[in-house]
Amino acid sequence: MDKPPVLSPDASRTVPAAPERKPLTKKELAADHPTWCPGCGDFSVLALYFKLIEKRRLWQEKITTISGIGCSSRFPYFVQSYGAHYIHGRSLAFASGVALSRPDLHVFVFGGDGDLFSIGGNHFTHTARKNIKLTCVAMDNWVYGLTKKQTSPTSPLGFKSKTDVWGAVDYPINPVKQALAAGATFVARTTHSNPNHVMQMMEAAMDHDGFSFIECLSECVEFYEGAFDAANPRKGGVFNTVPATHDVTNEVAAYKLADEPFPGYFGIFYQVQRPTKGAREAELIAAAREKLKGLKDWQILQKTFEKMQ
Amino acid sequence: MHGMNTTEAAAAAGGAPRVSTINEAVIRIAGNSQDGIQAIGGFLARLAGRTEQEVMTFMTIPSTISGGPSIFQVRIGSGEVLSAGDEADVLLAFYQHSYDGHLASLRPGGLVLYDTDHVQPNPEMQGRYRHVGIPISTLTIEAIGGTAKDKGKNVFALGLLARMFDLDVPKLEELITERFKGKDESVLKNAMAAFHAGYGYTVGAWTETYRFAEARHRSGRQVVMNGNEALAYGVIAAGVRFGAAYPITPWSDVMEILRRELPKYGGTFVQCEDEIAAISMANGASFAGRVAVTGSSGPGISLKMESLGWAVMSEVPLVVINIQRGGPSTGLPTQVEQSDLNLACYGSHGDAPRVVLAPADVEDCFYTAIEAVNIARKYNVPVFILSDQAIATRIEAFPTPDLEKVCQDISPDFTPVAEYKPYDLSSPDGVTPRVVPGTRILNGRYPVAGGLEHDEMGHPTGSPRLHMEMTAKRRRKLQALARTLPVPKVYGPPEGRLLLVGWGSTRGPIQEAVDRARAAGESISSLHLKHLYPLPPGLEEIFAGFGSIRVVEMNDEGLYGYGQLAGLLRARFCDSRIAGINKTDGLTWKVKEILERARAVLAAGPAPEQPVHAS
Ligand SMILES: Cc1ncc(C[n+]2csc(CCOP(=O)(O)OP(=O)(O)O)c2C)c(N)n1
Ligand code: SF4
Ligand SMILES: [Mg+2]
Numbered sequence: 001m002d003k004p005p006v007l008s009p010d011a012s013r014t015v016p017a018a019p020e021r022k023p024l025t026k027k028e029l030a031a032d033h034p035t036w037c038p039g040c041g042d043f044s045v046l047a048l049y050f051k052l053i054e055k056r057r058l059w060q061e062k063i064t065t066i067s068g069i070g071c072s073s074r075f076p077y078f079v080q081s082y083g084a085h086y087i088h089g090r091s092l093a094f095a096s097g098v099a100l101s102r103p104d105l106h107v108f109v110f111g112g113d114g115d116l117f118s119i120g121g122n123h124f125t126h127t128a129r130k131n132i133k134l135t136c137v138a139m140d141n142w143v144y145g146l147t148k149k150q151t152s153p154t155s156p157l158g159f160k161s162k163t164d165v166w167g168a169v170d171y172p173i174n175p176v177k178q179a180l181a182a183g184a185t186f187v188a189r190t191t192h193s194n195p196n197h198v199m200q201m202m203e204a205a206m207d208h209d210g211f212s213f214i215e216c217l218s219e220c221v222e223f224y225e226g227a228f229d230a231a232n233p234r235k236g237g238v239f240n241t242v243p244a245t246h247d248v249t250n251e252v253a254a255y256k257l258a259d260e261p262f263p264g265y266f267g268i269f270y271q272v273q274r275p276t277k278g279a280r281e282a283e284l285i286a287a288a289r290e291k292l293k294g295l296k297d298w299q300i301l302q303k304t305f306e307k308m309q
Numbered sequence: 310m311h312g313m314n315t316t317e318a319a320a321a322a323g324g325a326p327r328v329s330t331i332n333e334a335v336i337r338i339a340g341n342s343q344d345g346i347q348a349i350g351g352f353l354a355r356l357a358g359r360t361e362q363e364v365m366t367f368m369t370i371p372s373t374i375s376g377g378p379s380i381f382q383v384r385i386g387s388g389e390v391l392s393a394g395d396e397a398d399v400l401l402a403f404y405q406h407s408y409d410g411h412l413a414s415l416r417p418g419g420l421v422l423y424d425t426d427h428v429q430p431n432p433e434m435q436g437r438y439r440h441v442g443i444p445i446s447t448l449t450i451e452a453i454g455g456t457a458k459d460k461g462k463n464v465f466a467l468g469l470l471a472r473m474f475d476l477d478v479p480k481l482e483e484l485i486t487e488r489f490k491g492k493d494e495s496v497l498k499n500a501m502a503a504f505h506a507g508y509g510y511t512v513g514a515w516t517e518t519y520r521f522a523e524a525r526h527r528s529g530r531q532v533v534m535n536g537n538e539a540l541a542y543g544v545i546a547a548g549v550r551f552g553a554a555y556p557i558t559p560w561s562d563v564m565e566i567l568r569r570e571l572p573k574y575g576g577t578f579v580q581c582e583d584e585i586a587a588i589s590m591a592n593g594a595s596f597a598g599r600v601a602v603t604g605s606s607g608p609g610i611s612l613k614m615e616s617l618g619w620a621v622m623s624e625v626p627l628v629v630i631n632i633q634r635g636g637p638s639t640g641l642p643t644q645v646e647q648s649d650l651n652l653a654c655y656g657s658h659g660d661a662p663r664v665v666l667a668p669a670d671v672e673d674c675f676y677t678a679i680e681a682v683n684i685a686r687k688y689n690v691p692v693f694i695l696s697d698q699a700i701a702t703r704i705e706a707f708p709t710p711d712l713e714k715v716c717q718d719i720s721p722d723f724t725p726v727a728e729y730k731p732y733d734l735s736s737p738d739g740v741t742p743r744v745v746p747g748t749r750i751l752n753g754r755y756p757v758a759g760g761l762e763h764d765e766m767g768h769p770t771g772s773p774r775l776h777m778e779m780t781a782k783r784r785r786k787l788q789a790l791a792r793t794l795p796v797p798k799v800y801g802p803p804e805g806r807l808l809l810v811g812w813g814s815t816r817g818p819i820q821e822a823v824d825r826a827r828a829a830g831e832s833i834s835s836l837h838l839k840h841l842y843p844l845p846p847g848l849e850e851i852f853a854g855f856g857s858i859r860v861v862e863m864n865d866e867g868l869y870g871y872g873q874l875a876g877l878l879r880a881r882f883c884d885s886r887i888a889g890i891n892k893t894d895g896l897t898w899k900v901k902e903i904l905e906r907a908r909a910v911l912a913a914g915p916a917p918e919q920p921v922h923a924s
Binding site: 028031032059060061062064066069076077080081082083084085086087090093094095096097098099100101102104105122123125126277281284285287288289292296297298299300301302304305307308309 | 355358359487530531532533534538542545546548550551553570572573574575576577579581582583585586587589590591592593594595596597598599601615616619623709710712713715716718745746747748749750753754755756757758759760761768769
């Protein structure tokens with residue numbers, strides 16, 4: 001039996017693979033057949049997740065795939081790994097519990113725009129500011145897919161939905177700006193129609209030591225067809241990458257880039273190093289245990305009780 | 310001093326006070342919160358814990374944090390102390406409002422010590438209560454020196470009480486030293502000066518002092534703490550190393566202790582953005598391998614309900630602590646009520662069986678935390694601990710637990726397994742052991758924990774058969790647990806006219822009411838329930854021995870005349886002899902109140918015969 005990790009520094013995250021283990025294949029990684037509509041953008045995100053696991057030689061028992069509720073949030077059922085399909089909006093809080101108590105696991109969170117920015121908005125803010133080490137991919141389709149076409153917090157003004165038959169009237173959220181303002185340490189943007197770029201962003205996010213956030217445009221062909229054509233060169237749009245001159249540590253510059261009108265830019269907007277919550281907690285633990293070296297847990301408690309006698 | 314038995318009439322001609330031997334005393338100290346009232350109570354409680362006295366205290370937290378009335382009531386006895394005491398023997402009043410507001414809490418003939426610098430006694434009351442006026446503020450300032458204002462008058466008052474009750478001065482000095490050491494040296498010096506000034510204060514008014522009777526011997530050292538502390542340390546002893554919560558009164562100090570203490574054990578406690586995040590984080594940590602804890606009071610518990618259902622559905626172990634306060638909504642944040650039982654048993658949508666336990670006193674808080682963790686682990690189910698504001702703030706002394714035996718390691722096992730079905734329907738009693746992330750599953754089929762109804766691998770299904778079978782699986786686990794629970798013991802004879810049933814913090818006053826009733830020849834017994842959901846076996850047989858059954862609860866009698874536990878018991882046993890004795894004043898039960906209500910039941914005569922259904 002392995003020694004159970006209590007909480008230890010984040011360094012334990014990369015686990016050397018046993019020599020005989022071959023990288024997992026798509027066949028081994030595929031679980032349930034996805035329930036998404038044919039042509040849904042979410043398929044490409046899933047395919048690239050499989051590719052990432054294969055390429056980076058991650059192992060099924062060392063990853064957890066976590067989501068909330070929504071079409072995009074069905075994700076964990078389609079992946080042959082430990083996974084959790086949590087409740088609507090709260091996936092990041094759940095994932096934080098996994099990440100903080102098990103720094104040896106890779107934690108990936110997939111969710112929709114409603115899941116992450118409406119009902120889960122508060123958790124998004126606080127997971128980002130706490131810099132919890134995990135990768136969060138917002139599969140943004142500008143609409144509520146699962147519940148069949150209601151306005152989402154990212155729906156552009158004028159979008160006609162079942163809850164705004166005359167067109168959306170509430171000003172939309174810009175996920176990249178939101179992430180920057182919340183204090184995320186890695187913020188990137190990509191789109192399902194550019195698989196190579198999605199893969200680049202996922203790899204960079206995974207390697208980031210902290211909270212890594214990717215907004216991935218993912219078209220809902222059922223309820224918002226053509227939403228992202230302007231970002232797809234094959235459909236007459238333009239795919240502009242973040243200019244090479246952009247300084248990813250410059251928050252204000254990142255914000256300005258993110259403020260460009262659609263289709264805007266794609267790539268890494270912001271990336272800085274700040275201690276993760278896990279690392280901070282590990283420091284507190286190390287400091288607390290320094291004075292208690294050699295004592296068993298029951299003896300530590302005994303010492304406390306002696307002061308209460 | 311109800312228990313006064315012998316009087317060593319030692320009154321000497323020279324004016325030395327008479328010494329009476331007493332079994333117990335109820336002392337109420339009333340002032341403002343910044344006077345350090347709680348600190349005197351704490352000293353007395355810990356002193357009693359270090360000697361042979363039993364101790365129980367009662368404390369109110371003022372709703373305004375700084376300034377405002379604050380009281381502390383301590384009952385010290387050489388026998389078993391069951392409740393905080395209905396009436397005080399001694400009232401120590403620092404201000405006019407303390408005097409005016411608390412005089413009525415004294416028993417007739419009781420003693421009021423008041424600060425003549427602030428209190429103008431009421432002449433009409435002088436005949437009813439013994440009055441001793443002392444310039445507490447002035448004397449404290451004199452003792453400490455001019456610059457100190459009247460800070461330290463709590464310790465002066467402690468000195469007065471030490472003289473009056475012949476308390477162990479060296480032990481008190483030790484406690485004062487422990488409390489103030491590490492601070493500026495002058496702080497300890499001033500505290501000692503104030504204490505001795507109080508102890509040395511003599512007036513002609515001291516006509517009587519008291520000494521506690523020899524206590525029955527207690528083996529080993531006592532620990533002294535309140536219910537919230539006992540819960541927090543119980544959680545640690547149980548092996549929990551991760552928790553998350555959001556602050557709210559009276560839950561907050563549990564999380565403050567866990568936040569401070571868990572790092573010593575390699576664990577961590579997270580202050581979250583809200584209660585939903587907190588239970589979600591705890592669910593995540595539990596899912597990841599080791600039972601986690603969350604907790605709150607009233608409003609925060611309501612917020613956690615959807616997430617609790619997820620733990621039921623996905624069969625993840627979890628411990629949720631609820632320090633109940635008065636509700637609904639923001640309700641009575643600093644007062645007590647037992648009105649969250651329904652929420653604990655039934656809150657969250659759907660058929661969502663979970664376990665509910667309620668500790669009866671401070672010591673029980675410690676052990677209940679461990680039991681809750683172990684039930685959660687064994688049955689993979691969320692477990693509620695229903696404590697309340699009264700236990701949370703009550704200080705009791707109890708035997709130091711055998712920590713080497715009690716503390717447990719609940720680390721997960723990561724030994725690879727050949728295959729794993731997380732929701733195996735063939736498992737006996739519906740219980741499936743968990744395999745957690747980090748564990749290799751050799752057939753390459755990994756589980757998903759989810760809130761959707763699922764098949765045996767955790768994948769979603771709408772199959773009518775599977776929903777029926779999985780619903781039954783989740784239920785069968787609790788039925789299996791119920792079979793293992795101990796049959797609760799009747800307090801008093803197992804047969805009689807009236808059985809008082811209680812749960813949670815009311816055990817002490819209920820048992821004391823039973824003691825008094827039996828002493829008066831009345832046929833009353835009581836039954837305390839710790840396992841509320843599922844209920845333990847054997848209740849039907851116990852109920853059969855009594856003419857009437859009354860559930861004593863601090864909650865409303867409800868639309869149909871039954872409090873929350875009474876409703877549950879009626880639904881379970883279909884027994885029309887079960888009714889309630891309820892109250893909703895936000896205060897703990899007085900023994901007297903229970904006794905009066907119980908006597909009224911007896912006076913009303915036996916319950917009507919159970920209706921006989923014609924065939
Ligand atoms: C508490 C709660 N409220 C509402 C719902 C219903 N609901 C499920 S998914 C969803 C919105 C999904 O939109 P989004 O997060 O953008 O995901 P998508 O389906 O577009 O991928 C809603 C409102 C729910 N499951 N739980
Ligand atoms: S409804 Fe939209 S988001 Fe959902 S699966 Fe279909 S295309 Fe995808
Ligand atoms: Mg969406």
